[in-house]
Amino acid sequence: MADELELLRSVDPVRPDGPHFGDGPLDHNAERRLRQLLRDGPDGASGRLRQRPEGAHGRLRDRLLPGPGRSRSRSRSAWVPRLAWGLVAGAVVTTLTLTFVLSGPSTAPAVAAPRPLVIESGSTPLPLDRLADRAAAEAAADGSPRLRKGTHVQSWSLGMADDKPPITLPQERIVRWRPDGSHTELVVATDPRHPGSPVLSDEGDTPRLVHDRHVLLDRTYPPSWSDAPPQSPPPHDPARLRDYLTESQFTDTPLTTPELLDATATLLDHWTLGARESAALARLLAGAEGLRPAGQVTDRLGRPGQAYVNDSRGVRRMLIMDPATGAVLGLESTLTAPEPEFGVEEGDVMSYSAWMR
Structure with missing residues (x-):
């Protein structure tokens, strides 16, 4: 060391x-x-x-974090795995290694893994190239949304331990940047599926119930600048955006489709895309191998979207996009094989993010 x-x-x-x-x-x-x-x-x-860790822990991590593009993943404890969103200034990092201790009279009840979103029966899939055309038309319209640094994201993550049932941790994160280069970050425990109900949180590394909208982090950071992705503004040209996303994942090799989707999540955790950037991203995704249209879906915030699915290494990633503008609404990762060691089954949702303007 x-x-x-x-x-x-x-x-x-x-x-x-x-x-x-x-x-x-x-x-x-x-x-x-x-x-x-x-x-x-x-x-x-x-x-x-x-x-990478060995055994079952490593298998889960490898499924969700394939290839060199995810080398920034890190652990907070080296001996019990879990999946969570690490909330730090400038990055959201996924990890599988935080201890869960569920014992004593005040133990918080375990929450089962949420079920995956369901494609609406009989809906017509929209090819990504057609969606990219719609996004380009939206970008050319007067008054279309502009690029803004910062994010507003609702996330769900599945926490796991060898001898405990899986628990779901819902959080909402808002990052806003100021003209002087400083920024604020607010993170609260909340689940819009159950407004006003208590929320399970791992604040203090011990899962417990907290009240809805409980503040987990409220901080202001001093001015800072960087010309390196994902801190630098994303381009609105598909070819340049591909290079930008590749660099943001700390690799020089072309991104696989799972890595491209992970890089998209990293981008959206830093920037609220304008219409031009959304159009470039839609065009780039339209050329991604193995990303197939699946049909219409309603996301976890109740918004209608078109779903695009990729299966790789035991994980199904579902990208949800606005059918009118081509903006990315959400990204869901589910297991396509059970992991009995952690009490998770095929189809359990490992992580989900829903981005808002």
Whole structure:
């Protein structure tokens, strides 16, 4: 560990009195060198900083985090797995390793994994290239939405432990940026499916019931800037957007379709896309291999959408897009095979995000 810390220190030459601030981002040269280190490892070969866990824990992680594009995943505890959204300034990181301790008289009841969204029977699938045409028309219209830094997202994640039933953790996150480069982040425990009802939270690392809209995080961050994706503004050209998303996943190799969908989620966790950026993303997704139209669906916020599905490595990802504008509404990941060790079955929802303007 000591040698890895020294390597990290060596790629961070920012001075405390420098323009990027002592607790701010790396400078541009350091960002590039750090991405290279994370991609290749300290000895020039991938793996030392990106080792995956073995056994059932590793199988679940590999299904949800395929390939080098997800190398930023990290653990908060190395000995009991789970899936959660890590909420930190500037990034939302998925992890499978947080301890759940459910014991004592005040134990919160376990909440079963939500069932996946259902395609409406008899609905006609809309090909992605046609949806991309609609998105392009929306982008050309007067008064179409503009790009805005920040996000408003409702997420559900499934927490798991070897000897406990799975529990579902719903949260809402709002990030707003100011003209001076500072930003605020508000995270609350809430589930719009059950307004006003108590919500299960893992605040303090111990699951418990809290009241609806309970504040988990309310923080203001000092000014910071970066020209590296996903902090830099996304382009509205499909080819350039592909390169942008690839760089945001810390890799130089072309993204697979699951990695492209994960990169899309990363983008939307940082930016509220305008019509031009949504059109570019729709056109890029239209060329993704194995992303097939499935039909009409109503998302978890009650919005009508068109579903596009990709199956890979035991996980089904369902992308939900606005049929009129081509904007991404949500992304759902479900298991296509059971994992008895964790009490999850085929079709259980592992994670879900619903983005709002």
